[in-house]
Amino acid sequence: DQQVKQNSPSLSVQEGRISILNCDYTNSMFDYFLWYKKYPAEGPTFLISISSIKDKNEDGRFTVFLNKSAKHLSLHIVPSQPGDSAVYFCAATTNTGTASKLTFGTGTRLQVTL
Amino acid sequence: NAGVTQTPKFRVLKTGQSMTLLCAQDMNHEYMYWYRQDPGMGLRLIHYSVGEGTTAKGEVPDGYNVSRLKKQNFLLGLESAAPSQTSVYFCASSQLALSYNEQFFGPGTRLTVL
Numbered sequence: 371d372q373q374v375k376q377n378s379p380s381l382s383v384q385e386g387r388i389s390i391l392n393c394d395y396t397n398s399m400f401d402y403f404l405w406y407k408k409y410p411a412e413g414p415t416f417l418i419s420i421s422s423i424k425d426k427n428e429d430g431r432f433t434v435f436l437n438k439s440a441k442h443l444s445l446h447i448v449p450s451q452p453g454d455s456a457v458y459f460c461a462a463t464t465n466t467g468t469a470s471k472l473t474f475g476t477g478t479r480l481q482v483t484l
Numbered sequence: 485n486a487g488v489t490q491t492p493k494f495r496v497l498k499t500g501q502s503m504t505l506l507c508a509q510d511m512n513h514e515y516m517y518w519y520r521q522d523p524g525m526g527l528r529l530i531h532y533s534v535g536e537g538t539t540a541k542g543e544v545p546d547g548y549n550v551s552r553l554k555k556q557n558f559l560l561g562l563e564s565a566a567p568s569q570t571s572v573y574f575c576a577s578s579q580l581a582l583s584y585n586e587q588f589f590g591p592g593t594r595l596t597v598l
Contacts, residue, residue, distance in 0.1 A: 374526065404586065413574050413589030459526060470578060471542060472587065474526030
């Protein structure tokens with residue numbers, strides 16, 4: 371049972387435009403959500419996160435929106451740049467006070483074209 | 485400061501062979517994790533450790549063993565490799581257990597079991 375879903379395997383966006391990556395989850399116990407970015411032959415790197423007590427978090431060109439009632443979050447990249455071309459993973463976790471075990475989505479491959 | 489390193493980068497095994505994957509981190513992190521990534525699936529947690537001398541099972545622990553004899557190292561062992569264990573393995577570490585602490589990932593080990 372996939373608790374974190376990224377239904378779009380790939381997305382192509384023109385440079386300078388907005389990229390919107392979507393993520394849905396089913397487990398209502400998740401209270402923290404993260405986005406990771408992965409280049410080929412490298413490990414994932416942390417991009418941005420959001421707590422369930424917020425509905426928006428912004429960091430430079432990256433903004434994550436959380437809609438708890440819909441169990442949906444999205445990552446907005448504005449403006450998109452060619453260096454943003456990578457696979458983006460959505461991840462979720464529950465803060466139990468022990469190790470933060472992440473549940474990952476299947477990833478969305480973003481290609482930013484010139 | 486190398487961050488999280490993994491050895492080896494690539495390995496090909498025959499069914500039934502054994503091997504150990506080494507993960508090392510130089511950030512003095514308490515928590516370490518082993519994930520596997522398969523095509524069409526997100527990263528899945530195999531085992532994790534909340535400190536030196538401790539280990540715990542994650543989502544997909546069967547067929548693997550781990551050890552954390554030193555704080556900076558986390559070993560993943562395959563006693564009798566199976567083709568189903570063909571995957572890319574990622575190690576990660578984090579400073580604290582709290583969910584808002586990001587995990588730092590290594591570059592991965594690509595394992596093929598024939």
